[in-house]
Amino acid sequence: MSFPGMPPQMGGGASAGMDPQKIQEQQMIKLMQSGMESCPVKMALAGGMGFGLGGLFGLFMASMRYDTPMSSAIPGSAAAEIEKIPMRQQIKAGFKDMGKSSWSSAKNFGYIGGVYSGSECVIEGFRGKNDLANGVAAGCFTGGFLAKSAGPQAMAIGCAGFAAFSAAIDAYMRMESNDVAADPII
Structure with missing residues (x-):
């Protein structure tokens, strides 16, 4: 029996007859994929x-x-012209x-x-x-979090601004492409 995140057991299933190097390679691929999925x-x-x-x-x-200003180029001196x-x-x-x-x-x-x-x-x-709402909510949270020290009105403006920007970028990135060269599998 095999559990998620654990290497497959020897002696049966998909790993029967596989080269040990292939098994190790598959385990590393699964490990990297699970790592990339973690927050x-x-x-x-x-x-x-x-x-x-x-x-x-x-x-x-x-x-x-x-x-x-180039006046700070020489410490302790009065403001000087760049020349x-x-x-x-x-x-x-x-x-x-x-x-x-x-x-x-x-x-x-x-x-x-x-x-x-x-x-x-x-x-x-x-x-x-995994949809557009996640990015919008994350944008709202990020904008509000960045403006937390400026007060509730700034948090609301930051939330709205980051959410709108995130929605625009995510909507563009999720747009269907009609370009056959961009996706050769079509």
């Missing part, structure tokens, strides 16, 4: 991917920013600003990704369905 793993992956993407986004946005600051100090200040912006965006994106993914997984497990 903590989904939450950690979404948080990690959000952290990485947020870091890249922050780096890009800091490099495109034109309003960065009067040595090139090395300009580069150092620019990289420092890019690093701060990148780190800040990485933390925020990772936090949002983890909260959204974790709440969506819990809601999906509770409802037992």
Whole structure:
């Protein structure tokens, strides 16, 4: 007899006559699939991917920013014009600003990704369905949770905003595709 999540027993059933290496391979596949279905793993992956993407986004946005004051390039000095600051100090200040912006965006994106993914997984497990309502509810929870320190009105606005954005993205991602090249099995 075989139980869910346990390796198949030898001597009968589907594993009879299979190579031990194939059996081990099947066990690893099942283990990885069950890991990818667990909420903590989904939450950690979404948080990690959000952290990485947020870091890249922050780096890009800091490099495109034109309003960065260069007066802080030389500590303890009065505000100086950019032409009067040595090139090395300009580069150092620019990289420092890019690093701060990148780190800040990485933390925020990772936090949002983890909260959204974790709440969506819990809601999906509770409802037992995988539909648009899970993403909308998770978006509402995430928006409200992020605005919790600003008061109930901000929580309601955050809930509505994140829910609407999540609904729009999920609806687009679940749209039927008429492109035969996108799905060759049709």
